[in-house]
Every structure is written in C-alpha cells, then in structure tokens.
Amino acid sequence: MKYQQGQDREQLHIFPMSMEAAISSDNEVRMIELFVESLDIKSLGFKVDHMENGRPAYHPKDLLKLFLYGYMNRIRSSRELEKETRRNIEVMWLLKGLNPDHNTISNFRRDNPNAIKKVFRATVALAKHFNLIGGKLLAGDSTKLRAQNSKKNNFNEKKIQRHLDYIENKLGEYEKQLAENDGDKEKEQELKQQIETQQQRKQSYENIQKQLVESGEVQVSTSDPESRQMITRNNITEVAYNVQTTVDDQHNIPIDYKVTNENDSKAMGDMLRRAKVIVGNNTFTALYDKGYHTGSEFEKAAELGVEVLVAIPAVAANAPDEAYNVEHFRYEAAGDYYVCPQGSELHTNGTWYQSKAAPFKQYKTPDCKTCPVRELCTTSIKNGKIVQRNKYVEYIEANKIRIQHNQNYYRRRQAIVEHPYGTIKRQWGFNYIMTKKSIKRASADVGLVFTAYNLRRILNIIGKEALRCFLVDFLMYIVVFWALLEHFWRMQKNQLQVSLEKSSCLEPKYLLI
Template structure:
C-alpha cells in the first residue's frame, strides 16, 4: 500500500488560459468586485478618483479598495502581506487584474481615505436597504473593546507623570552642572554631547508638561502617550490595555450592521442616544425601535430618544439602598405622587422635594419628620429618610417597562448584536487595530464592518443574487 502522490512537477499541464477560469462563480471576491465597481468614488471623496493628466499614472482607488476588502475578509490586513498576496493569490490576481502595488502605496490609501472608506461602508448599508434585505423592525445596540496599537506601557497617570518629571529634573540639574565645568575639561572626546543630551531631556520634560495639561483639560486620570484617542479599557479588576470602543447597531432579523462608530468612551452609558440617532439618520426612517443591554441605561439618553421618535428598550440600572446590610426599605417601597411631586413612604409619611443635584441628574427628596414612626428601624438609621429620583425617571421607567413586558427582546438583542463582534474579532486577530489615531482606526473599523456585511449578505441571499443586484 503506497501513499497518495501528486503529479510530477516536470509534467506538462494544459491549465486554463484565463485567470477568470480559476475563480469560482460563487466566490465572495466576485461580489467585492461588483460592489466596488458600482461605487461613486469621486462622490465619496476618494483621492485620485480622477486620473491626472500629467505625470506617472496612479492606481485606481477602486482597485486598492478591492484589495483591502478582500484582505479584511480573509484576515490579511497588513500592507506588506497584501503586497505579497498580490503576487501569489489567484483570486487577488483576478480581482486587481494582476496589479502589484507596493506596501507603501497600499498603506497610504488606507491612511488618506478614511472618511471615504466609511462612506463606502454606509453605501453598502443603503444598498441593502433599497434591496429589501432588512426592514429595521428592531435594532440591537452593542459595544466591544478593541485593542489599540499602543502598548500598555504607554499608559501614563498623574503619578507616573509626576515621578518621571522629578527624575528628569534631577538629570537636567546634573547636566547643567556638567556644563558649568565643561570649560575646565581638556580633550573632550564628544564636544556638545552634554548639550545635546540636555536638549533631549528638556524636550521630554516639555512633553510631560503637555500630557499633564491634557489630563487637566479633559478631566481624566490617565492618558495614552502617542495615541490620545485611546483609553485604558477593561472589565472589573482585570488588565485595562489601551483600547477603543467599537459601537454597532445591528438589524435583529438579519444580523446586518446598519451603523457603527469608534469612540473613546470607556463604557456604553452615554451612547444610547448618539448611536440610536445616528442609525435613524443613516436609514432615513421616521421612527425606530432599539434594544440594548443595561450598560446603556441612561435617563437623559432615553428621554432624548423619545423626543427624536426613537423607542428605546433597555433594563434600567437602579441604585440600591446599601445601608443596614441591605435590610432597609429600597426605593421601590416608596410611591411617587406626580401631582404633588412627593413620595409616600410605607409608614404613610411624605418625602418632599429638597434640592436638585445637577451633577448627578437627580432630585433629592427628604422626609419632614420620621420621629415616632413604627417602621423607622426598617427604613433608615439617620434622623430622617432621604430618597433620590432621576430627572428623567419617567423615560427610564418606560424604557425598562418595555423589556419587562417582552423579555424576548433581550434574547433577540443577544443573538443579533454579539455575533458580528465574534466574526469581526476573528478577522482582526482577536480584536486589535493596526493603526493609530481616530481617523485611521475608523478606516480599519469601516473595512472590517464592510467585509462582515458583504459576507453576511452573501449568506442571506447568495453570491449570485447579490452580484445580479449590484450589476
């Protein structure tokens, strides 16, 4: 019994004469080709969308966009790797017609065309809408942390900046002392070396002062040196490397990403209204229903959504009474009376409005007299009971009530919103950006989202149907 053996390498073969015959009819690369060929690259703002009349011919931005989309779809994001793939990948040879741009040209295209790439991603969403691939009956919001290109060692806090500044001051003082004695030295092997080192230390000192001022201006405790748009993000007590928060709005019925955004927000708490409103504007619809997890719980955001014709559905994060080991009455035991703007307590006493706390977006209510109440020991250990109510408590309650009335909403959110992140993180080496800066990172995110959306659309209707619609 022998092994399965291949053909002799010297055996002459009658291979297909055209590259076209090597690419399967149902290959996703054909969908990429049809989609990009139909884009208005000039209207989207791609550079060199009109050929120059003089000088060396440039590459068509359509070819470079096709190259990147194919790369992100197949987990090849590096410009150097894409350069190599152009010479050995048969599908890429077909897609870009055997062009082989160098890595610098490939990298510059992604760097210089960020807004246009984001526009191309939006154009595919609008194409899917026009083809009836989704109805946006229910939109699921979610966010995930993606590692930034910066190292965790580049995260500086106020203490680290102060410690390094003190060390630099000591070294600068030492170099100044050396300069005072430099005239007395003879035969200096490196004249000017002390002055050059001193200049480098002073430049670093000025950079630390700038970072400290940036912390004060942004009211933050940490900054990522070299990548100010990234922030340390993580969960619980685990590591918090420099990251960006990628937000998505996903159609609950089809799993297509309708809108995405890269933010520097460490949490999702303030992103309910911005994401919902941006999705509504992108789709051009009159009304929209969105569902999100408890991380998006925000009374002001819920109220703003309702004002803009958006119906938010999310569990409300309510504060709990942590006094008395959790044995004291929770706020749910008190009944709000809107006519008098007061609360009625279980002991039939009244809590009246005391003050507005703008910083916390809430109103403080206080009992007028708790003495002699039989339930006081079960209510508070203080002289009287205090209670807070969110300024937009009604909108928060309505948002929570929708989830309580239909528990299946959270299941639909989980099934719709979390699957795209799993696929995108597989495409991006576990969820890590290669570039630095908000615009460049947004370009990467748009390429990843567009590659996922094309793959998802193919799975929904098939490559042949999609190509026919794009033609």
C-alpha cells in the same frame, strides 16, 4: 507505491491558461469586483482627480478591491497585502496584475475614513434590496478593540506623579552618593550620568503632565493619542477604542458603527438618531444593556419617538432593609412629594441641585427623627432619609415598565448584537485596531472590517449567483444610464451649435467668449 504526480515545471504548453480561466465563475473575488464596480467612487468621496504629470496614480477602485479581498480573507497588513499582489492568483486577477507598494496601500486606508464609511452604507443598501434588513427590532452594544498603544505609554495624573516621585527619590540618592564620594573619578562620572538620565526622564514626564493639564483630559496616550485605557471585561483594562454598533435582528446584519474613546453612558441617543435615518422610520424597537441606562439618553429616545428597552442596573444605595429602598416610596405627582412605607410625606424645598448625571431635587421629612423603623430605612444619623429625584425619572420609570412587560423580547438582545462581534473578534481575529494616531484612522480600519463582514454575510445568505446576477444587472443599468446621458448632452450640444450658427453672436467681437 504510486503517488499523484505534478506537472513538469519546464514543460511548455500549447494552450497556456489565462488569469481569467484560472478564476472559477463562482469565485467570491468576482463578487468583490462587481460590487466595487457598481459604486460611484467619486460621489463616495474618494479622490479621482489626480495631476497628470509624474507617475500615474492607482485608481481608488483597485485599492478598495484589494482591501475588501484582504479583510474578507483575514489580511489587514499593508505589507502582507503587497505580498499577495505578487503571489496570489485571485489578487492578480482582481488587480489585473497591478502591484502597489505597502505605503500606497496604507495611505489609501489612512486618507479615506469617511469614504470607507459610505462603502459600508452601500453594503447596508444592498442588504435592504434583498430584504435582509427587517427594521423592526434593533440591538445596540459596543465592543473594545485594543489600540496600537501599550499600557506603559498611557498616563494619568496619578501615574505621572508616581513616576516623578520615584525619579525625585533616585535623584536624592545619587546626589547623596555624589556628595559622599571620596574622589573616585569613575564612580563620580557614572553618578553624574545617572543624574542626567533621571533629569531627562523627569522632563519627559513633566511635558506629559503639561499636555494632560492643557488638554483637560483625564488620561493621555503617547503612541496613539486618542486611545484611552478602558475596562474590557471584569476588572481587566486595555488601552483601546470603543466601537458602538447597531445590528438588525432579521439576519444579524450591522447597519451602523461609530468608533469612540468614551464609555456607553452617552451613546444611545446618537445611535438612535442615525438608526432612524438608516431605517427610514422610528417605528422600530431598540434593545440595550445597562451601560446605556442614562436619563438624558432616554429623553432623546422619547424626542425621536423610538421605543427602547434598556436593562435596569442594580440599585446603587440600598437601605439596611430592602423593604425601605427608594423604589418602595410612592411619588405623588400632584403635590410633588413622596410617601414612605410608614406613611410619612417627604417634601422638597424646590431647589435643583447639579450633578454629573443630571439635575435633581431632594425630598425629606422631619418624621425620621421619631420613626420607630429608622434603623431599617437609613444609616444617616443627622438628616434621616433623603430621596433624590432627577429630572429624567419619568423616562426611566417608563423604561422600567417596558422591560417588565417585555422580558422575553429583551432577552433576544445578546443573540442579535453579539453575533457580528463573535465572527469578527473570535473567528477572524480582529480584536485590535490595525492603524494608529487618531480615531479617524481607527474608523477606516473598523469600516473595512464591517464592510467585509456585511459582504460575507450577504453572500452566505442569498448565495453568490443571486448576488452576481443583481450586480451584473445593476452594472448594465449604469452603463445604459451613462450612455443615454451622454447621448442627451450630445444632442444638447448640437442644438446649441445650430443656435449659435444662426445667431449674430458669431461676429468677430464675440468669438473670444
């Protein structure tokens, strides 16, 4: 039977193939090359001024190209990227044969979180150029990405105390056994060793407890200090970071991201503020799920002039009969009182009470004492029905009306914002943070993920040829611009020289200036 035969490895070729010829003209690695070359690396914040002595540094553009290629091809490990520089013809072409080691590669990602975010912004600007950003309907949400910190190395006060109590019990057992020892030297030595080990563990947990008290945090992680244990789905928890994302509906392109270690309740206002700057106006509508339903955030949205549709969470406290839930009590703004379904007026003493959520006033009525339907309205024996009204209720009610009038509009939220998460976490497998030690380093990793996603998305939508033509033209514009600028400064320098030659400043006493 005949089979396809490969070439003889020892065969010499008269016309050997160059790396340039080995990379096809439509290979996406050429798009990465053109995209990075179109960036003003220095203005983005990458360090380009290095000391001349010693071994020359690698140019930030080369390392950025390597990372973008890696993330677009599901490679994030610096050691794996180092391997690719020696065995992958595409990477060899991209880096022109350079072989940075894994420490250099890793340090570049670690040291440039802010500059990487600006590279992501450049992909958003590129999408805007091709009219891929509608800017009319945005959706916001968050996703949890596991941190490089196990649950075992995450502690709160309750968990620390449980460990300390266990150690105290073990120490008591060992000391009792030591006291009852009948002279067995070997056993005595073993018990003393166990006591010393438990004392060391106790000291370790006490140090963590002290760190927890001094920081004022409710939990602390020892491997990645800024990561936190969070609920990822249902009642499953992971030590993770929470990544806030804003996505445009036209082509499901993320326009913003932020890595945090907090939940969603206070995130919406900041997301809207940044979205307003990115889009360039406040005429868009933003969609969020019920995790963002917070009064103070509605107030921020109103101050920004942005219309938001936020899912309404279920009522926390229901009456025995739902007909007597708070939403069925009518508020009279003129007199600042409520009217219950039975027609009684609930008044306030005007005092604002403080809570973690928001300041609120209480409304109640003495009519509850003789109300025939009291058992249907409240379970309180002493006070009767008490209605709380917080300072943001007007914004909350306005959102409720918008949701009721735009149910079909709101249903688009999940399809918009979950699209990037599905690709990044399920297809690419990027469901954890590659770096550790801080939010800044995690942000660099996430920034490269979203930059790679946007580049891939733009390539898939407009095609490689359209993107190549634009980037080539843009690079030509940059070359011409700098050539003209250099010519301008040369002319200015010549004109200055002529002026100096005609000036009396050429006297010896001025020549040292």
